[in-house]
Amino acid sequence: MKFQIIKNIIPLALLSTLFYGCSEAYPLVTNRFEEVIIVEASLTNELKKQEIKLTKSAKFEDEGYLSESGAEVFITDDAGNQYNFSDDSEKYVSDIEFQAVPNTKYQLHINTKDGRSFESSPEMLTTINPMQSVVAAIEQKDDINGVGIRVNSFDPTATSTYYRYEYEETYKVIAPNWLPIKLVWNNGPIFESNSPDTKTCYGSKKSVGFMLVNTNTLKEDRVNYLIRFINDQDYIITHRYSILVRQYVESLAAYNYYNTLNKTAVSGGTITSPTQPGLLLGNLRAINGDSKISGYFDVCSVSTERIYFNYKDLFPDKFPPPYVIDCTQYCIAESPFNPPPCTHSAPHYLDDLILGKISYFSGDGANTITTYWVDAPCGDCTKIASNIKPPFWVD
Helix, strand or coil: CCCCCCCCHHHHHHHHHHHHCCCCCCCCCCCCCCCEEEEEEEEECCCECCEEEEEECCCCCCCCCEECCCCEEEEEECCCCEEEEEECCCCEEECCCECCCCCCEEEEEEECCCCCEEEECCEECCCCCCCCEEEEEEEEECCEEEEEEEEEEECCCCCCCEEEEEEEEEEEEECCCCCCEEEEECCCEEEEECCHHHCEEEEEEECCCCEEEECCCCCCCEEEEEEEEEECCCHHHCCEEEEEEEEEEECHHHHHHHHHHHHHHHCCCCCCCCCCCCCCCCCEEECCCCCEEEEEEEEEEEEEEEEEEEHHHHCCCCCCCCCCCCCCCEEEECCCCCCCCCCCCCCCHHHHHHHCCEEEEECCCCCCCEEEEEEHHHHCHHHCCECCCCCCCCC
8 A cells, every 4th residue: 555645735725826816826845844754564474575665755846755765674583584675666575585474573674875774563473364265246235236245254263353455356358349440540541450459458456445354342253344346237347357355364553553544544644644643653663863654564464365257157137237438339421411320420530530539340441431430448448458368367
């Protein structure tokens, strides 16, 4: 997750308009600014190259966040091991693969290039408790029919208790009006062969925010969590859909930290927002001077599961959802009779063709008197998704 500062630009812009008028721009600059290092770090029980992200808070006039580059980053454990990380394109990646193991304390250390030093409190791996299942079934939510995707988990020892979830969904997109011939602009409208690579694509989205579950008030440490609900008319499930779910077992302190972040985001603030009573502190501190640092060094167990389903598997007797955009066919006639079904005109037809906003749908070649067309994504899926098949995809 990217931690972002809420820059209250709209109210300030309105004030500047009142004082200076609509015709004069007023530069927004920061008079007082204290930089905060922001840490995103999760050490898990997966054997892999672990990653840590360091950024620093921004001023009003900055266009975006800057990564904290050139730092010395490493993790130590109470067995005397040290795991070094190297700066790698806006993140720090461990030099070797390693994993958190039970009954061992881990500590994150950060030394910035300008001489500041930070460290986390010692943290131990949480209970290793894999998910039992991820299940997709027809469900209704708020009087809407759709597909409910639920995570099931159970810990008979009742030592997991605090869970965090995230997902990444992938879905097949097929251009409904794709044809092997298309109309393009090349010093004039011409017909040419259409690439089959523009017919089938794959879209992908990641979950946003922290999805948290606390079983502490339940009779047993059992989870049946609705992680995703998809309207049965959502185009992403028209053909084939897949979801990868990650379950993290968290400590109480980590759970409280993420829960506070969620509440802050709902109220319009962030970890460094001026709307907060103070800086949201995690388990990191400065060990020289009073430099500010925020974020959390999370040592947690994780399990993953991926499932697939087809629309026709769940809804065998229903028509599939409509495409993501309206694929009404329009036509432009090169004849004064404007024959049916040319009920729609195309006043900007050539301009849209030049800009690639439309896609050829049907006709009888270069000598046609009528050309039918649709908006480009209807005939070319690469306008809205990638035509690269994910390596994990199974049809």
